[in-house]
Amino acid sequence: MDMTNHPYRSVLYIPGSKERALDKARSLPADAIIFDLEDAVAPDAKAEARETLAASLREGGYGKRIKIVRINALTTEWGLEDVRVLRDAGADAILLPKVNSPSDVDALADLLPPTMPIWVMMETPVSVFNAREIAAHGRVAGLVTGTNDLIKDLGCRSRADRMPLMTALQTIVMAARAARIVAIDGVYNRFRDGDGLKAECEQGRDLGFDGKTLIHPAQIEGANQAFAPTSSEIDLAERQIKAYEDSMASGQGIAVVDGQIVENLHVVAAQRILAKARAVAEMAEG
Numbered sequence: 001m002d003m004t005n006h007p008y009r010s011v012l013y014i015p016g017s018k019e020r021a022l023d024k025a026r027s028l029p030a031d032a033i034i035f036d037l038e039d040a041v042a043p044d045a046k047a048e049a050r051e052t053l054a055a056s057l058r059e060g061g062y063g064k065r066i067k068i069v070r071i072n073a074l075t076t077e078w079g080l081e082d083v084r085v086l087r088d089a090g091a092d093a094i095l096l097p098k099v100n101s102p103s104d105v106d107a108l109a110d111l112l113p114p115t116m117p118i119w120v121m122m123e124t125p126v127s128v129f130n131a132r133e134i135a136a137h138g139r140v141a142g143l144v145t146g147t148n149d150l151i152k153d154l155g156c157r158s159r160a161d162r163m164p165l166m167t168a169l170q171t172i173v174m175a176a177r178a179a180r181i182v183a184i185d186g187v188y189n190r191f192r193d194g195d196g197l198k199a200e201c202e203q204g205r206d207l208g209f210d211g212k213t214l215i216h217p218a219q220i221e222g223a224n225q226a227f228a229p230t231s232s233e234i235d236l237a238e239r240q241i242k243a244y245e246d247s248m249a250s251g252q253g254i255a256v257v258d259g260q261i262v263e264n265l266h267v268v269a270a271q272r273i274l275a276k277a278r279a280v281a282e283m284a285e286g
């Protein structure tokens, strides 16, 4: 699975214990799925969920959706067995919760095949302080923000504008961008509130996240819309690239489109928008 040229607009958590949801996900329009063995699964159900999930992954049918398994932390009684059962079950990546430092990633890397990408939950204050080093770890391919755990650990208020989380959110995006890996925003807990989800998706998009983690199928469409390039963004990107090429051909280094300058760096951003639009279109083709 090519994980780099892939959209990550909607990243849906599914409890590994829920067979019906595991099955339903095969037809949901999410870009990626996090099959969860951690917080969505009760302690008594963990052993059975592990086997249920391994069987679902082996059965397949998830198409182009990126398949990420969230194991329990290796410091828990379940973590090692999660790795043993799931490491060869067909996941595209393993997601490690409650990471604090690169050494936590090392511990998991030692247990996985060398080609298996590791994603990391950024959900402790220490992980935010160590964000740059965690993101730069050679095995880490994505950062997933755990806003619920962050709010718990910070003791901050859960506000609609997420002001108390802003330093953490921006640090996570910056760390991911510096390391050229994926950055996914946290979940919106009020899963029946479409307007609230839309606002939070747009905020996450504006901050630079690639997409949002979700807890319910009803949230997928809102995230897919918010994190996809709009038709006017695509149109502007195409015109910027054309204008810049024309200006280069006539010996000038700068073009002007809609009253704004276009330099090489704007062309790079425009090309990124078009690449994302192509990736979204390919995902829609199924």
Ligand SMILES: CC(C)(COP(=O)(O)OP(=O)(O)OC[C@H]1O[C@@H](n2cnc3c(N)ncnc32)[C@H](O)[C@@H]1OP(=O)(O)O)[C@@H](O)C(=O)NCCC(=O)NCCSC(=O)C[C@H](O)C(=O)O
Pocket: 012, 013, 014, 015, 020, 021, 022, 024, 025, 036, 039, 040, 121, 123, 145, 146, 147, 148, 149, 150, 186, 187, 191, 214, 215, 216, 217
């Ligand atoms: C939140 C839910 C418990 C709600 O479940 P339910 O009441 O069953 O919802 P519905 O009846 O509306 O469900 C309708 C159908 O959709 C399927 N469904 C529901 N949720 C999912 C899902 N996540 N993936 C796939 N399919 C789903 C139901 O099976 C129904 O199907 P059908 O019967 O065929 O019509 C529930 O949505 C849920 O459990 N969500 C996931 C919660 C979760 O994963 N939490 C852990 C991750 S959040 C987190 O930990 C973030 C981070 O770590 C942090 O710190 O912030």
Ligand SMILES: [Mg+2]
Pocket: 039, 097, 121, 123, 146, 148, 149
């Ligand atoms: Mg968490």
